[in-house]
Amino acid sequence: MSIAEDVLAGRRYALSRVLTWIENDTAEGQEALRALFPHTGRAHLIGVTGAPGTGKSSLVNRMAYYYRHPPEGEPRRVAVVAVDPSSPFTGGAILGDRIRMRDLAGDSGVFIRSMASRGALGGLARTTAGVVQALDAAGFDLIFIETVGAGQAEVDIARLAHTTLVVEAPGLGDDVQAIKAGILEIADILVVNKADRPGAMATLRALTEMLKLAHPSQETIMHHGQRMTAAAGVRKADAPLWVPPVVKTVALNNEGMDDLAAAIARHRAHLEATGEWQVRDRVRLQTELENMLQEALMQHWRSRVPEGTYRRILEAVFTRRLAPADAVAQLLAADAPRPKNLPT
């Protein structure tokens, strides 16, 4: 029995091992992903982003608990991928795990994985994609992809989910207002966490106003970016538009979890009814593929250009004799296939 079959059969130990391989980008990891990939596509991927201090980790924690102990219906299997692109080390991520452990320890229907950036940013996005695929194949119904902040890297990771939650909290200062303007565009559901704090009503009102200003239109649905066009034909032209709801929660007191779960369920129904579930799936896969391709092209190029040539051109840039744009032209030319059988 292969390790991929063990993962498909729900064996935790096998899953942990495969995830470690994927994180370390080993050949075994790639082999396992190949075997698991046909079994992906069923999980509901939920991105969670927002400024530091909004209580995203606690919120995801409580939501995982909620889906494990729903007031009605069957418990759902929940995975959490906590991505910390700001930490080249695992400090922050580990801290997050400790907080989570208390409630969810020992529950085999929950799987939590922390990921810190190891080196390149593209690497983290690719690794996250692989980890999510493995969890999807392993049969988790909901996969929360939680990021530590609200920078571009985090937004890029969160927006590739089917449903993106943007978490806000009252009283985080003026800079946060500036961030909202940009991040609001990617929210499918807005969460005002810590809603028992002073200023919660003001935050709620401000967000509702900004949403009204945004005038939901075709563009709101098309926000996932340039690449959307490729697969956009899938969406039905007369489908209803999604107006992002604003949900109040107090994660620490376990308040609002039912409202948030209801909003998530409504969004999923909307995605399926409009065909956008498939659109987002395709956009995500295409982005993953292009990230991998970009890395492969760079590696390929490096293997073909002599180190000495590269060093010489670099040195000319360092000493300001060669502008970067000209250096790139020279580096590309250094790789050009030499025509053979030509008269010399």
Place this chain on the structure above:
Amino acid sequence: MSIAEDVLAGRRYALSRVLTWIENDTAEGQEALRALFPHTGRAHLIGVTGAPGTGKSSLVNRMAYYYRHPPEGEPRRVAVVAVDPSSPFTGGAILGDRIRMRDLAGDSGVFIRSMASRGALGGLARTTAGVVQALDAAGFDLIFIETVGAGQAEVDIARLAHTTLVVEAPGLGDDVQAIKAGILEIADILVVNKADRPGAMATLRALTEMLKLAHPSQETIMHHGQRMTAAAGVRKADAPLWVPPVVKTVALNNEGMDDLAAAIARHRAHLEATGEWQVRDRVRLQTELENMLQEALMQHWRSRVPEGTYRRILEAVFTRRLAPADAVAQLLAADAPRPKNLPT
């Protein structure tokens, strides 16, 4: 007279135009950068990063004013590049500008430019690099590169400066603690802004403790990443180590600007004495070059692979018949030069 010569002669209007060209990635912009590049390398590049709500914009504003009206010595020419990778639009960046205008409007020794992400992240990093080069050539003595948050994208941008300021503020919640662990590694100078607020002493103590734990060693100096090795030989082995100082400021009351300016001056002297000024310069240029190269390789590849082939392989991935890793292998093969003159 070319526009590059106008920029070198200090003409603001020419500089503005060139910056717009660079942002829009036009051929004129590339041409201007080519002409300006030999004149770069003199400015002191200062990255400013930290969580939202720490008051980075106000701090940079006050520092610019301080350098324009120093208690002793000549005024310095100051440029500010405010980078907002979280905003695909310019909302946040524009807000920042309005706040700044009041103090610095009409001063020809100050230049402020806001940049929001337009599309790709690599694009923003490259564009920022070009803008900084143009400002450097235009003769600004200090260039502050301020980012809106503390995600990986922001950190990547800020760390490419000669001196990286990490700004903290009291009472921003627990998530911020988690961020600190990662971001502390890149700080050359730690700033506790809003130091008149409750909790300032606690923040100061916590940071000082974390710095002690970090045990400044060779690694502290080598933190700028993997690529440092290439140029690392420049650093003298017996050079003194830099222990990041913690500076208290209250930007809104103009307090602590002298301490911060002194710390920045000490860091510059340290960089020059140890040879690390040059190391960081080279690391930055190499990173810029590799980002440009990566984009060029992708464009080059796209121009050579038929759209139909690409679509067919994508579709196989969408329908889970082909794993992404295998798709990348097929896409690379699709570009392989067909051997000619072979027996068929």
